[in-house]
Amino acid sequence: MLQMLYEGLNLGELDVEDWDRIRAVYLGMCMKVDQLFGRVVAVLKEEGLYDATDLYFFSDHGDFTGDYGLVCKAQNLMPDCLTGVPLLIKPHAGVAIDPGLTDSMAELVDFYATALDLAEIESDHTHFGRSLRPVLADRTARVREFVCCEGGRTRDELLQCSETQGTRPDRHELFWPRKTAQMDDVAHTKATMIRTDSYKYVRRLYELDEFYNLRLDPGESINEINNPDYAQQILDLKLQMLDWYQATTDIVPREMDASISVDMILARVRNQLTPERFAEFAAETVASGGVIGPMIALCERYGVRALI
Secondary structure, three states, X not given: OHHHHHHHOOHHHOOHHHHHHHHHHHHHHHHHHHHHHHHHHHHHHHOOXXXXXXXXXXXXXXXXXXXXXXXXXXXXXXXXXXXXXXXXXXXXOOOOOOOOXXXXXXXXXXXXXXXXXHHOOOOOOOOOOOOOHHHHHOOOOOOOOOEEEEEOEOOOOHHHHOOOOOOOOOOOOOOHHHHHHHOOOXXXXXEEEEEOOOXXXXXEOOOOOEXXXXXXXXXXXXXXXXXXXXXXXXXXXXXXXXXXXHHOOOOOOOOOOOOOOHHHHXXXXXXXOOHHHHHHHHHHHHXXXXXXXXXXXXXXXXXXXXXX
């Protein structure tokens, strides 16, 4: 992907002045966003709503802006300049805060969990965000020991995971180099990253994996994946990634599947209980409305198997 972007954008032809202009435009756009956000904050203060408002400021991805001789980004590249995006939080008045910057790691899914927490709302579905409220109160607090990112595709996902829906883009089309690279199975290979304070490991489906010692090589310029000196650290990160996948997959709905009715449950249980006990079970089942939590507890209490 790096090579196809570099060649497709003819970046080798740029000189120092070109890169200075590119960075100037990027910084100018950041300045515009800052000014627009400042107008929002000003209105909140004018209307007397600032203290009662939770403010969140973040980005979906970063930009090379000259790093590694590239511009823009791609969905399966995992350097910090793309994945380490801003996350600023200003909670409403009364929330304990320790103002300033923090080294505590977070994922963007943590925004959702934090917003729910500060709004005192309980989620009605399973998610994997973690509230950053402890970090707001103490910048040394940690809610994660590692963070993960995913991107790219498998060979049979071209239609779903290409910005051109599997059709070759026109050379004059916006983002033509990136869209062209997305057509390439290897360049757009599925990749998963796990990052700790010290190390980063990227598992790639059709390419060589990546491993970086971030303390010695913060610019991620030397891929140490085949260095035997890091064999244990790489193994540890692979196991952590496996744990993460196992913990965040195969979600069981909290509510009973609509295709499973109370009548179906009663039919499964009828022959497992005496008529008297079944009548009691049926009455409680109807009263529960088939909600999954109470139903599981009910089946355990009666010693029956009704759910698959």
